[in-house]
Amino acid sequence: TLVARSLLANDFQEELVIRPLHSGDIYASFQFRTLWETDFMRENKVSHYRLFPKSLGQVISKFSVRELHISFTQGYWRTMQWGQPFLPSPPGAELWVWFQDSVTDVDAAWKELTNVLSGIFCASLNFIDSTNTVQPSASFKPLGIVNETDHRFLRYATLPREIVCTENLTPWKKLLPCGSKAGLAVLLKSEKLFHSSFFSQTVHIRPVCQDRECKTTSWELRQTLNVVFDLHTSGQGKREWSLFKMFSRTLTEACPLASSSKIYIDVTDNPQEEYFELSPATPLLSQAVVLGDRRTFSVYDLTQQLFKSVSDLLPAGSMLRPLLHAERYVAGYGLQTGEIHTVMYNNHPFRSFPVLLLDSVPWYLRLYIHTLTVTSKGKDNTPSYIHYQPSKDRMRPHLLEMLVQLPPHSVTEVTVQFERALLKWTEYTPDPNHGFYVGSSVISALVPSSVAMDTNITQEQPLFSSFFPCKEESSYFVRVYTEPLLVNLPTPDFSMPYNVICLTCTVVAVGYGSLYNLLTRSFQIEEPNPRLAKKIANFIRRIRGVPLLS
Amino acid sequence: MAAPLTLLLVVAVTIRAALYRSSLAEVIAERVEVVSPITAWKRVIEGLALLDLGVSPYSGDVFHETPLVIYLFHFLVDYAEITFMLADVISAIALYLAVKEYNKQVVRKKQKFALEADRYPQDCLELIRSPKEMLYIPLKVAMFYLLNPFTILSCVAKSTCGLNNAVISLFILTTIKGNALLSAVFLCLATYQSIYPLTLCAPAMLYLMQRQYIPVNYRRASFWWFVVQYLFMYLGSLFVLICLSFFLLGSWDYLPSVYGFILSVPDLTPNIGLFWYFFAEMFEHFRLFFLCVFQINVFFYTVPLSIKLKDHPVFLMFMQLAVISIFKSYPTVGDIALYMALLPVWSHLHRFLRNIFLVSCVLLACSVLFPVLWHLWIYAGSANSNFYYAITLLFNVAQILLVSDYFYAFLRREHHLIHGLYLKKKDGSEATLVLK
Numbered sequence: 001t002l003v004a005r006s007l008l009a010n011d012f013q014e015e016l017v018i019r020p021l022h023s024g025d026i027y028a029s030f031q032f033r034t035l036w037e038t039d040f041m042r043e044n045k046v047s048h049y050r051l052f053p054k055s056l057g058q059v060i061s062k063f064s065v066r067e068l069h070i071s072f073t074q075g076y077w078r079t080m081q082w083g084q085p086f087l088p089s090p091p092g093a094e095l096w097v098w099f100q101d102s103v104t105d106v107d108a109a110w111k112e113l114t115n116v117l118s119g120i121f122c123a124s125l126n127f128i129d130s131t132n133t134v135q136p137s138a139s140f141k142p143l144g145i146v147n148e149t150d151h152r153f154l155r156y157a158t159l160p161r162e163i164v165c166t167e168n169l170t171p172w173k174k175l176l177p178c179g180s181k182a183g184l185a186v187l188l189k190s191e192k193l194f195h196s197s198f199f200s201q202t203v204h205i206r207p208v209c210q211d212r213e214c215k216t217t218s219w220e221l222r223q224t225l226n227v228v229f230d231l232h233t234s235g236q237g238k239r240e241w242s243l244f245k246m247f248s249r250t251l252t253e254a255c256p257l258a259s260s261s262k263i264y265i266d267v268t269d270n271p272q273e274e275y276f277e278l279s280p281a282t283p284l285l286s287q288a289v290v291l292g293d294r295r296t297f298s299v300y301d302l303t304q305q306l307f308k309s310v311s312d313l314l315p316a317g318s319m320l321r322p323l324l325h326a327e328r329y330v331a332g333y334g335l336q337t338g339e340i341h342t343v344m345y346n347n348h349p350f351r352s353f354p355v356l357l358l359d360s361v362p363w364y365l366r367l368y369i370h371t372l373t374v375t376s377k378g379k380d381n382t383p384s385y386i387h388y389q390p391s392k393d394r395m396r397p398h399l400l401e402m403l404v405q406l407p408p409h410s411v412t413e414v415t416v417q418f419e420r421a422l423l424k425w426t427e428y429t430p431d432p433n434h435g436f437y438v439g440s441s442v443i444s445a446l447v448p449s450s451v452a453m454d455t456n457i458t459q460e461q462p463l464f465s466s467f468f469p470c471k472e473e474s475s476y477f478v479r480v481y482t483e484p485l486l487v488n489l490p491t492p493d494f495s496m497p498y499n500v501i502c503l504t505c506t507v508v509a510v511g512y513g514s515l516y517n518l519l520t521r522s523f524q525i526e527e528p529n530p531r532l533a534k535k536i537a538n539f540i541r542r543i544r545g546v547p548l549l550s
Numbered sequence: 551m552a553a554p555l556t557l558l559l560v561v562a563v564t565i566r567a568a569l570y571r572s573s574l575a576e577v578i579a580e581r582v583e584v585v586s587p588i589t590a591w592k593r594v595i596e597g598l599a600l601l602d603l604g605v606s607p608y609s610g611d612v613f614h615e616t617p618l619v620i621y622l623f624h625f626l627v628d629y630a631e632i633t634f635m636l637a638d639v640i641s642a643i644a645l646y647l648a649v650k651e652y653n654k655q656v657v658r659k660k661q662k663f664a665l666e667a668d669r670y671p672q673d674c675l676e677l678i679r680s681p682k683e684m685l686y687i688p689l690k691v692a693m694f695y696l697l698n699p700f701t702i703l704s705c706v707a708k709s710t711c712g713l714n715n716a717v718i719s720l721f722i723l724t725t726i727k728g729n730a731l732l733s734a735v736f737l738c739l740a741t742y743q744s745i746y747p748l749t750l751c752a753p754a755m756l757y758l759m760q761r762q763y764i765p766v767n768y769r770r771a772s773f774w775w776f777v778v779q780y781l782f783m784y785l786g787s788l789f790v791l792i793c794l795s796f797f798l799l800g801s802w803d804y805l806p807s808v809y810g811f812i813l814s815v816p817d818l819t820p821n822i823g824l825f826w827y828f829f830a831e832m833f834e835h836f837r838l839f840f841l842c843v844f845q846i847n848v849f850f851y852t853v854p855l856s857i858k859l860k861d862h863p864v865f866l867m868f869m870q871l872a873v874i875s876i877f878k879s880y881p882t883v884g885d886i887a888l889y890m891a892l893l894p895v896w897s898h899l900h901r902f903l904r905n906i907f908l909v910s911c912v913l914l915a916c917s918v919l920f921p922v923l924w925h926l927w928i929y930a931g932s933a934n935s936n937f938y939y940a941i942t943l944l945f946n947v948a949q950i951l952l953v954s955d956y957f958y959a960f961l962r963r964e965h966h967l968i969h970g971l972y973l974k975k976k977d978g979s980e981a982t983l984v985l986k
Contacts, residue, residue, distance in 0.1 A: 061744040115845040119613075167959070212748065214917070228940045333929065334928050334929040335927075335929075335931075336580070336582075336928050336929075337580070341776045363611070366611075366612055368592065368596050368612070369596065369597050369599055369600065369603065370595050370599035386603060387923075388600075388603055388605060389605070389609070389610075390600065390605065390609055390610020390611070390612060391610055391611060392609075392610065392611050392816065393611040393816050394816070421817070421818070422818045422819060422820060422829055422830055422935075423818070423828070423830070424818065424829070424832070424834075425831050426834060427828055490927070490928060491934075491935070492827065492831055492935045492937065493831075493934055493935055493936050496831055496936065497831040497832070497833060500827055500828060500830075500939070501828065501831065501832070501840075503943060504824050504828040504943070505823060507943050507946050507947055508824065508844070508847060508877075510947055510950055510951075511876070511950040511954075513875070514950065514951075514954035514957075515851060515854075515855075515954060515957070517985055518858075518954060518957050518958055518961060518985070519854045519855070519858050521986055522965075522985070522986070523961070523962060523965040523983045523984070523985060524983070524984065524985075524986045525973055525975060525981040525982075525983065526981065526982045526983070526984045
């Protein structure tokens with residue numbers, strides 16, 4: 001029991017899910033989970049770290065963090081072609097944090113936290129400030145243990161312009177117990193990972209219950225890496241892929257610190273092995289309900305056997321059509337006004353369900369909320385809950401949250417007009433004509449499921465299916481991110497500050513000068529006094545020898 | 551005079567109603583020359599919508615109107631067009647009556663007494679106006695206001711500048727009629743809407759003192775007693791209004807949102823004024839300094855002008871209105887229309903005006919070029935902000951020249967009335983007058 005206890009106290013699991021997608025791409029999702037039964041909020045600080053990374057442990061205790069979710073993504077997830085991801089993430093960087101109730105100044109803690117995380121992940125998260133941070137009131141509920149939710153302790157920010165590269169992957173890999181030396185992390189080499197259609201690395205920290213009565217809680221650290229490879233563009237002419245071809249590395253051994261190390265290959269569309277063949281073959285099959293769909297997986301336990309390749313992979317049969325899907329675009333022309341359109345698709349044939357739409361728009365696009373229209377199937381669809389916080393120039397962005405009921409098999413369009421502001425010349429980025437990014441909209445919903453979902457939290461489930469807590473059997477939680485927008489603003493001429501100051505002051509001086517003249521001088525009869533002119537004229541006349549003037 | 555005035559009102563209302571019904575109304579309501587962040591109708595609707603959503607309109611940075619405007623339009627939002635047309639009509643009638651009363655005073659008090667007292671030199675009798683000449687001036691003033699394209703545009707755009715103009719016109723009317731209390735109340739309303747009419751305190755006090763035969767001499771007690779009375783009425787009504795606004799929404803949020811916004815100019819939306827591009831291109835280090843300089847510039851001419859024009863308070867009022875319209879932080883064409891409406895009152899100065907042709911050509915050309923260069927910058931993308939800024943500069947220079955020209959002509963006429971019209975030099979040849 002002592003061994004079991006200590007195992008429970010500090011546990012590391014890793015898994016890799018490979019799913020061939022309908023469009024011919026391969027979706028690989030790495031999940032690394034560390035569980036640690038400890039109390040970071042204690043007075044005497046935790047000093048002996050074994051599997052849990054020390055940098056993150058110190059962040060949690062110093063800033064009294066209850067939950068931390070950070071993601072770095074490159075590329076946009078194409079829901080209609082690829083289905084729903086296991087863990088959604090928006091393009092760029094996204095950070096949302098729930099602080100403990102004991103924090104007195106949440107904004108100061110947030111500012112320090114973003115700077116510390118910026119150092120840990122080598123990313124420019126220090127650009128997160130009050131102009132792009134919002135406090136959502138409904139869309140981001142805690143994913144771990146929920147006591148009471150006072151939204152004053154929640155902060156959410158995105159940086160759509162943030163680029164992900166090897167510099168961000170390296171510190172992320174360092175947080176793993178085995179590093180990139182053993183286990184699944186051996187496959188994570190950047191030259192193949194960044195040659196993909198979609199790359200996302202995330203870190204999620206939250207407190208979880210260890211048993212059903214929740215007598216003991218432990219801290220869970222999940223690191224996930226989702227990547228979608230396009231086999232056609234990466235030069236794979238034949239339909240044959242292996243781990244070496246995808247990652248240019250092979251697995252050597254399981255991580256010795258891991259309690260379980262598994263690979264799941266999605267074989268739902270290959271029940272009789274007629275489309276593709278796994279090599280080496282495995283008799284282990286498991287079924288899991290994930291994202292409202294029951295899928296079959298071939299399981300490879302790395303502690304026993306290593307997986308190598310798959311031959312002749314044909315496009316999979318039919319994919320479960322994603323029930324919720326969204327798009328977003330900017331309409332209008334010119335640099336004065338515009339309209340943001342968010343389009344949400346409900347593909348369920350007969351069920352309608354409500355969705356929470358969260359929009360955070362920067363302050364320099366002035367939204368006019370009286371122009372907000374929500375239409376479904378051409379008719380007006382009034383949201384039942386609207387939370388709108390208008391922006392303050394140079395201080396906070398707009399926050400719009402709405403609860404919209406999507407009718408079955410319909411398209412709902414949300415439009416709102418905005419006006420583009422002219423900024424001070426120092427507030428533009430060095431490439432002002434590239435445009436300004438508006439972060440993705442977040443659409444959160446409980447989507448009805450045709451398959452009964454598993455509500456038992458502590459049962460042995462694969463990691464990829466147990467991230468979002470499941471409260472009821474008939475629906476599952478889905479979060480969809482739209483595209484970020486790129487909007488142009490009118491620009492002043494950046495070469496002109498001194499000229500403008502001079503010219504405008506000249507005009508003011510013209511006004512001042514004429515009024516000053518009229519106020520301080522009086523009219524007098526002009527006495528011509530050309531003495532000097534007469535002298536010069538006479539002088540010239542004398543030289544010429546011509547009679548002088550009188 | 552009632553019949554021509556009624557006809558004028560009918561024509562003006564018809565033009566406005568026709569434009570309201572046409573598709574031009576939405577286009578005009580978006581034009582930056584006609585609406586500014588303080589006066590735009592879209593923002594009034596936005597403020598009312600925020601109030602309906604349960605959010606204070608002043609929590610964001612979109613709404614900058616005073617609480618009394620919220621209160622007014624809460625009830626009148628469906629009759630907005632009629633409200634703005636009525637505001638224009640009230641302005642026109644108020645200016646008409648004010649100018650009529652002023653002309654009566656000019657004829658009766660100044661000219662009649664001065665003629666009888668033989669104060670004018672013989673040869674400048676042609677500078678004196680006869681009542682017959684001045685008969686049509688009030689109608690011309692009303693016409694200049696109602697049929698001015700700037701006013702029509704401002705009304706069709708439903709810019710709250712029309713309401714400000716109505717209040718200022720009522721202030722002018724009550725001042726010229728001699729009613730000190732109402733004059734203080736309307737001035738306080740005008741100041742409450744936008745801070746700058748504060749400078750009109752001086753001409754109002756000077757005029758009322760002149761009318762009540764109180765000598766304008768700072769050594770006399772009666773002068774200070776009148777100033778204290780007037781300021782008491784003015785500050786008292788201002789205090790009442792501010793407290794009423796507090797009770798309307800229950801917070802002081804509107805003070806930084808309205809007055810802080812007007813004074814600190816955070817919004818750099820282009821308009822016809824000088825502030826926007828100046829502060830868009832300002833070095834951060836000097837921003838506060840130049841902000842103070844530009845704001846003081848508006849208030850700064852009050853004292854010198856009052857000293858120079860203490861015997862001519864109505865012309866001083868005109869000068870102050872012009873200075874406010876040119877140098878305020880968010881000017882629109884509606885502000886310009888107000889002081890231009892008063893130009894017919896000084897039509898007798900035309901013989902001394904020097905630049906009027908140049909100024910009118912420049913004003914006309916700039917008015918045409920504003921929408922063209924805006925389109926080229928914002929929509930076509932082939933010009934940049936400098937083009938629009940240049941036209942702004944020209945427009946303001948033309949206005950300054952116009953105002954200083956009228957000032958020059960006024961002072962010159964006064965000089966001729968004292969010293970004679972045809973002046974001769976010591977040797978008998980014709981003299982030229984210069985400012986020295």
